[in-house]
Amino acid sequence: MAASDPPLRRDAERNRQLLLRTAYDLMASAGLDVSYEDIARAAGTGMGTVYRRFPQRQDLLDALFSEHIDTVIELAEQAARYDDAWAGLTWFLERQLEIEAKSRGLGELLRSRNQATALVRRAHERMTPLVAGLIARAVRTGQLPAGATPADFAAAHVMVGGVMDASRTSAPQMWRRALRIALAGLRHADLSGDPPDEVIIDHLYNDPKN
Amino acid sequence: MAASDPPLRRDAERNRQLLLRTAYDLMASAGLDVSYEDIARAAGTGMGTVYRRFPQRQDLLDALFSEHIDTVIELAEQAARYDDAWAGLTWFLERQLEIEAKSRGLGELLRSRNQATALVRRAHERMTPLVAGLIARAVRTGQLPAGATPADFAAAHVMVGGVMDASRTSAPQMWRRALRIALAGLRHADLSGDPPDEVIIDHLYNDPKN
DNA sequence: CAATAACTGGAAGAAAAATTCAACTTGGAA
DNA sequence: TTCCAAGTTGAATTTTTCTTCCAGTTATTG
Secondary structure: OOOOOOOOOHHHHHHHHHHHHHHHHHHHHHOOOOOHHHHHHHHOOOHHHHHHHOOOHHHHHHHHHHHHHHHHHHHHHHHHOOOOHHHHHHHHHHHHHHHHHHOHHHHHHHHOOOOOOHHHHHHHHHHHHHHHHHHHHHHHOOOOOOOOOHHHHHHHHHHHHHHHHHHOOOOOOHHHHHHHHHHHHHHHOOOOOOOOOOOHHHHHHOOOOO | OOOOOOOOOHHHHHHHHHHHHHHHHHHHHHOOOOOHHHHHHHHOOOHHHHHHHOOOHHHHHHHHHHHHHHHHHHHHHHHHOOOOHHHHHHHHHHHHHHHHHHOHHHHHHHHOOOOOOHHHHHHHHHHHHHHHHHHHHHHHOOOOOOOOOHHHHHHHHHHHHHHHHHHOOOOOOHHHHHHHHHHHHHHHOOOOOOOOOOOHHHHHHOOOOO
């Protein structure tokens, strides 16, 4: 981010990488709410080291997930170039969910209510217009029913993600079934009434919790 | 539950009712994780009173929600008597979600991963065969695709509930749209492959979290 | 091989929630 | 009316998690 900072001492940089790898692995299986103490213990360092390098949890999350989030943005851009709009939408949602399946932490970040990061918000700003374009095209070609909105697509994402979180350990493939249900639902539901506000997408991904 | 216990003193019974009402209201808007201190403060009692009456949080949850859960079981029984199996299923799911919409706490209890209570487990045991019967009938009449299982219905419940939790404050009607998507999805998705295990229903509702 | 600035570990402090308890109050039986 | 078992209170204690801090270590520079 800030190329201006002086480079880290070699041992410090080594520790930083070690901490990032350790934290990523822990969060991949246990979610974002891993304590700094757990990270330090798993990496074999002191807690002070974690705090020195990542004073705010946000700093850690940014360092951990920014490249993964860029990957998802690229997926959206790639999807937007599909000739077949519906194929682009399904491809994008499935790819994104596959990534989330590999890392519970990333899934929580991309979907879950509490951890509103600038990172994720920016990603949504980038992706929403692309998705909106695909949806508009799909509606025009009759692949999606009239009235379908980006919020419905976001809802589908949240829906499948919820099943994924709930069945991660016991039925790690169940989310694919839920995805089939959600996609078929988007195509066949009556979505003509009371279109949800654009703003709702942000809220779906990031309800202020209470 | 235990009719053997001596009845409470009048003032104690009054406090008990007050605490239950207060706790229910707090949990309806803030979810199950309300602290005993908050409950005591809102009810105007000391914390000790809450602990004396409900030594385990489970005791409180049982007292608060058992009748509501019985209501949901009755819904399932009523749905099972529908001639039109699909109509029964949609009616049941919508009623259940409407109840959850009124109380975030009850929704978390009926769906969420952590609070596995005997209460809820028993309810699922009662309801699953009824839902299974409806689904089998609906498949027979072609209202649902071959391969549809109770786990798919449970997944639909979890999916819509997830949207409800995420949009409760910002878009309190969004879950109805998600419900339309989920229901249309159940009817139109290809559910023929890899049928999920029966057991998965329990896990969907109650993943051991990690 | 100093000198020193950066780095490290983990104990100590702070904050928030859960739980206990001893002194005090009160309903209701006798 | 008296008495005491039941009930109440809220401060104190325990538990858990987060955060700070400093005495001691190590890489790097001249």
